[in-house]
Amino acid sequence: PLPPGLRESDRLPAPIFTPATKATSGHDVNVSQVEAGRIIGDQLVATLRELTLELYAFGAAHAEAHGIILADTKFEFGLIGDGGVLLIDEVMTPDSSRYWPKDHYTPGGPQPSFDKQYVRDYLEQIKWNKQPPVPSLPDDVVTRTRDKYLEAFRRLTGKEVG
Incomplete structure (x- = not known):
């Protein structure tokens, strides 16, 4: 269970x-670890949990070193023929993660971000x-989202695109 008194954007212990x-x-549909164990087996859930937390810790430390908070992310895994686990799909992109600038982090409310939250906010608006079908996005929403993704890339890699 989560600790009592958490506010929006508080760091978890x-x-x-x-x-x-x-x-x-x-x-995707969230399931409990118990339900996941019923579906794929407790041992595989334990393996995926360990891999997920290790990957997150690595990504969070890298982001932190570059002035960014990796607030959350998702990983997708597949199984290969010999029973091994394979990390698949995208990994720690702004589409599958929430990145916040560390220098603007203020717990207790929404955070400025380098992810698709800008698109979500527009769609809610x-x-x-x-x-x-998903509504077409205005050019300014597309441009602002692209700029956020590019800024995350620059900060995380120290490189420019193109």
Whole structure:
């Protein structure tokens, strides 16, 4: 359980592992670790938990060293023929993570971010019903989101794109 008294954007005492399953359509479905164990086996859940927390710790330390807080992220794993685990899909991108500038971090409310929250906020502002098709985004929303992604890339890698 989470500690009492947490406010929006407070740091947790330690990273947490929240397994999810792929939905046939729409968003992933969060499941408890017990339910995940019923689906894929307790040993595999333990392995995935360990891998997830190690990957997060590595990414969070890298981001922190570059002035960014890795607030959360998701990883996707697959199984390979010999029973091994493979990290698949995107890893720690602004699409699958929440990155906050450390120098602007103020717990207790929403944070400025280098991720797709800007798009989410726009879609909430226009009261999109979250049913397909997704509305077209205005050029300024696309440009601002791209700029946020590029800034995250620059800060995390020390490089420019292109």
